[in-house]
Amino acid sequence: MKPMELILTRKSVRTFDGRNLSAEDREKLQAYMANIRNPYGIPVKFVWLDAGEHGLSSPVIQGEHLYIAGKVQKGEHCEEAFGYSFEQLVLYAWSLGIGTTWIGGTMNRELFEKAAKVQDNELMPIVTPVGYPSGEKSEVDVKLRNHVHGDERLPAEELFFEGDFSTSLRDREDCLETVRWAPTAANMQPCRIVKCGNRYHLYEKHMPGYRPDALWDVQKIDMGIALCHLMSIAGGTCEIADPGIAVPEGTEYIATVRVQ
Ligand SMILES: Cc1cc2nc3c(=O)[nH]c(=O)nc-3n(C[C@H](O)[C@H](O)[C@H](O)COP(=O)(O)O)c2cc1C
Numbered sequence: 258m259k260p261m262e263l264i265l266t267r268k269s270v271r272t273f274d275g276r277n278l279s280a281e282d283r284e285k286l287q288a289y290m291a292n293i294r295n296p297y298g299i300p301v302k303f304v305w306l307d308a309g310e311h312g313l314s315s316p317v318i319q320g321e322h323l324y325i326a327g328k329v330q331k332g333e334h335c336e337e338a339f340g341y342s343f344e345q346l347v348l349y350a351w352s353l354g355i356g357t358t359w360i361g362g363t364m365n366r367e368l369f370e371k372a373a374k375v376q377d378n379e380l381m382p383i384v385t386p387v388g389y390p391s392g393e394k395s396e397v398d399v400k401l402r403n404h405v406h407g408d409e410r411l412p413a414e415e416l417f418f419e420g421d422f423s424t425s426l427r428d429r430e431d432c433l434e435t436v437r438w439a440p441t442a443a444n445m446q447p448c449r450i451v452k453c454g455n456r457y458h459l460y461e462k463h464m465p466g467y468r469p470d471a472l473w474d475v476q477k478i479d480m481g482i483a484l485c486h487l488m489s490i491a492g493g494t495c496e497i498a499d500p501g502i503a504v505p506e507g508t509e510y511i512a513t514v515r516v517q
Pocket of ligand 1: 270317358
């Protein structure tokens with residue numbers, strides 16, 4: 258599958274068929290993980306966690322045996338870097354027919370952090386189950402998808418703008434469509450983009466529950482995922498250079514992608 262198709266077909270998988278991950282697939286994921294990079298140059302570590310060995314589970318996941326936890330050193334832009342890198346793993350897994358779900362909330366965090374040996378200078382914002390999707394979804398899976406409207410997204414005109422925040426972008430660009438369909442925590446979709454010539458300026462719209470004093474901002478992880486999708490399709494280079502465009506209240510500049 259091409260990146261566009263991968264991104265547009267990926268869904269969170271919360272119901273697995275109970276099979277163990279094959280040794281071949283595990284090796285492929287392992288090899289891929291070792292080479293994942295992000296534009297911030299901040300390393301993200303991936304840790305395999307055997308659910309049975311560590312007594313790990315999630316109330317929304319069924320039929321899984323294995324998790325992968327992601328860890329990153331605390332610091333500026335660590336959330337965006339984390340989102341960018343973890344999404345590459347998620348998309349590669351999907352290309353192999355392996356299902357994942359970003360889990361930041363619905364887990365016993367203490368147990369997972371202990372199993373992943375998280376150090377004081379590290380964050381483990383997200384874990385994912387890894388396995389083969391079941392043909393049928395569990396009841397809790399169906400309920401959760403309905404609750405967060407997992408199969409829906411905001412219309413493009415509410416997300417993408419031209420020149421400033423007052424004019425919606427007229428063109429339907431593939432790279433922006435992949436940003437629109439990116440997974441986000443509770444499907445809140447905080448990413449807003451203002452296109453100016455060959456530059457895409459990414460902004461985070463703070464959603465209800467946003468806390469500037471939190472240990473980490475889960476929506477900055479969403480922003481890293483959006484950046485990953487945008488650059489997977491449009492290419493270009495990423496820089497942090499706030500263009501000084503007037504922003505709506507509760508909206509924060511994150512990064513700019515400059516394409517050729
Ligand atoms: C940063 C982040 C955290 C998430 N945390 C959870 C979680 O704790 N539990 C869960 O079931 N889904 C979680 N999700 C998955 C979202 O609910 C899901 O991506 C969204 O509803 C869209 O559905 P889709 O992934 O099938 O497109 C999270 C997603 C992201 C990006």
